[in-house]
Amino acid sequence: MFESSSSAPACVVPDDGGTPCGDPAGEGPFRICPPHIALVAEWAGAQWGTADLLPSPCRACGSRIGIHYPAGWVCGACEWRVGDVLDDGLPPPRVDVVYYLRFRDRIKIGTTANPRQRLSRIWHDELLAFERGDRLVERRRHEQFAQWRRDGSEWFEASTELTEHVDRLSAGIDDPWALYLRWLGEVAALRG
Numbered sequence: 001m002f003e004s005s006s007s008a009p010a011c012v013v014p015d016d017g018g019t020p021c022g023d024p025a026g027e028g029p030f031r032i033c034p035p036h037i038a039l040v041a042e043w044a045g046a047q048w049g050t051a052d053l054l055p056s057p058c059r060a061c062g063s064r065i066g067i068h069y070p071a072g073w074v075c076g077a078c079e080w081r082v083g084d085v086l087d088d089g090l091p092p093p094r095v096d097v098v099y100y101l102r103f104r105d106r107i108k109i110g111t112t113a114n115p116r117q118r119l120s121r122i123w124h125d126e127l128l129a130f131e132r133g134d135r136l137v138e139r140r141r142h143e144q145f146a147q148w149r150r151d152g153s154e155w156f157e158a159s160t161e162l163t164e165h166v167d168r169l170s171a172g173i174d175d176p177w178a179l180y181l182r183w184l185g186e187v188a189a190l191r192g
Contacts, residue, residue, distance in 0.1 A: 011036055046070050054082065061093060061184035077178075078185025093187040096134040097180060098141060100166050102126045106155045107162055109145070111138040115180060129169035130176045132183060141165075 011021035011033035023033040032040065046069070054066035054073055063077035073082035078093075094113050101108040101124040111134060112118035119127065131137065142149065145165075148157040156162055173179050 049074070051076060058082070060188040061181055063181045063185070075185065077181040078188045080185075080188060093184045095132065095180065095183045095187055097183075098131040098133045098138045100128040100131070100169070102128050102158070103155075105158055106150065107158050107166065108155050109138060109141050110154050111135055127176050128166045129173070130180050131169050 009025040009031045011023045011025050012031045013021045013033070013036045015021065021033055021036060023035075025031040026034045026037055028037075030037075049067035049069045052066060052068050053064050054075065057064055058066070058075040058078060058080055060075060060080035061078040063075055065076035066073045066082065067076055074080070075082065096111060096113045097115055098109060098111045099115055099119065101110070101119065101122060103124045107128065108122065108124065110118070110122075115130070131141075142154070145156050145159065145162050148159040148162060150156060170176065
């Protein structure tokens, strides 16, 4: 192997003639010097884009996460190309959801097509999960967990059955909002 004079690992990236660089390698799992690491990172960003915050929320779905390519930005949720003209004649994408909120030892099961606005008006400790669906799905959940319903409201005791249902909905989902944004993106993409 090629070693620099300081006996530290040397960069193995070849020049145009095939000779290894030989400069001291940076710390990490690869024997590449910092300038070559920067070149690889720049190349990878050009090939696959770099995830970052969008300059402003996506006009199609509202997400703030984007992929920055040399040719411009793409929304990370719905893949709308930032700067493309949206058809102003179309309403914003609509996704009805059933939401599960926890407040102390209770769980609220409700529905909305505008969860940010709706949830901002409800006192709660935690958003547990979203389930895609409208009033019909909400009604089914109210019937399914009726024996734990509190005083005919949308609040339920946190029973084992209800908690297991919420756990199934949230399995593999770190952030329910990311799932909601993906659904919005899917609706926006289907519209063209």
